[in-house]
Amino acid sequence: MFDDRSPIYLQIADGIKNDVLSGALKEDEQVMSTNQYAAFYRINPATAAKGFAQLVDEGVLYKKRGIGMFVSPDAREKLRAARRERFFTEVVDPVLVEAKRIGIGVDEIVRHLGGAR
Amino acid sequence: MIELRDLTVRYGSTVAVDDVSLDLPTGKIYGLLGRNGSGKTSLLSALASYRRPTRGSVRFDGADAFEDPAVMRQTCFVRDTLDVNDAERVRGVLAVAGWLRPGWDQDYADRLLDLFELEPRKRISALSRGQRSAVGAVLGLASRAPLTILDETYLGMDAVARSNFYRELLADYLAHPRTIILSTHLIEEVADLFERVIILDHGRLLLHEETDELRGRGITVTGPADAVEAFAGGHPVLGEQSLGGVRAVTLDWRPEPADVARGEAAGLTFGPVGIQDLFIHLTSPSKRLEAIR
């Protein structure tokens, strides 16, 4: 489930963000408690708690005292906006660099994308 | 809070634990790592008051732990050799724990016996290595001691038994939070359970760190020798290898994504360093060996 490449709490946060983006987690839906999460994925609960705390900090989740944690109403929108911003710098730009390195022109890429549509 | 202050354990002229100071906040799961002979068991023996430190002290909330009944009552130290009467039956060993341990949960012990497929009527002397470890696991978990120390309580267990043990340990910790210290060589198997990792090397404290901080703490960089050198410049090198003009170094450094992108543009490839790899790099004498060559 988790790998050793980066801190698990970041991987947890990323996993939940992806669930929110894909709609697997709906807005105002309750997420697992840190203990449930820790038992399910067999990780230390403090690590899980750190991942959840990060999501609360970023506004993806919100806490209801004594009940649990829920997906923020605007989480999906916010995440989508942030990811869109990063899409060109982190996804498209490296493609263009690689394309240039091996001699593929932008026209060719556009034609390919047109075919995929 | 459990504190080790300038702890030294010496056997004759052999120094097993060398001036270790450690603060262990309670309620966490700790992983104690170290190579054979690094002093893990000696450290744990002093921590559990099985042995009086040669120098220094172990303190629980400020009070010296040695021969303190209240501290002892809260401590459960399970050694790989087990401190039980070998001629006794499994059931008898658990019964003694039940008489003496204030927090003993016999129902839970019975469930664990089932889980590990231990025959209560069998004598300890008739158990296999893995079954002995399982008895240790039952004693350690069902005692519910506020400080539970398990010293390589997995020896001889098969993969299924180990997996059951880790699951039970975590589940019982979640239900009954307490301080648990596990010493192990099977780093990859259990690292996810540790909140903090302590590494001993030649009796000295090498590292005490949040486990998650160690993930992705190091990185391997491979590529043309000069490019690697330029990239690595100044960062602590844990290990290196060369083949022709290609060089691979392991760095104790977590680069920013921009650094990685810059490196990749320069023809370098990057690989992760897991906790076990990091441990190997930090504690292996291969660097010395290379120096001799």
Added chain:
Amino acid sequence: MSMHGALFRIYRPIIIPFAAILLTADLLVTGVVVGGNGEIGFSMWLVLAGSAAKYWLLVVGIMLVVMQLRVFLANGRTRHEFLAGAGVFGLIASATFAAVVVLGHALEGAVLDAIGGRGDGYPVLSVGGLLGEFGQVFPETIAYLISGALISAGFYRWRPWIGLVVMIGGAVPAGVADSLLGIDEFGVVPAHLPYAAALALSLAATALAALAFQRVIGDVAIRRTAG
């Protein structure tokens, strides 16, 4: 459960068969002698139970160190708590064994009287003599217990050659008690000294050894067993 309570529970399965074996052996030997001779001139019970009580407590003293100490430490007790519990257990066990020796002797005498099998040499035990015999046996059983404990403690803590030195000291209580207070199968005490002096000397040797034992074990490292 209290420490001595736990110790009695641990030893219970050993004590009962052990007592049964003693009783059977006594009945067997006495029966054979009386059957052959028509009477018996000594107390088989004093031979058997008298020495069994001593040597069994010597072994208990050894086992307390070699086997029970680490079990109690592993179950959350300090060495000093263990020593206190073992002390209470040892006192009760020694007194009980001494009482069993004396009462068994009285019973044996009464049975022999009833069947007319009591020979001339048999040590007759009056009701008043019960206490006197207990006064001989009890200091002996406790001395053997402490001897066993101190001897094994020396080997447990130190290298064998230091253990050997400690062993010499450890043997003192048993030796003193034996030579000053020991009774034979004819109920005869080697009366080198008046009873009060013999008792005082024996108890003093035992107390000193107990103190030494407490010092040796009070901060000893708990050994790992092989395996």
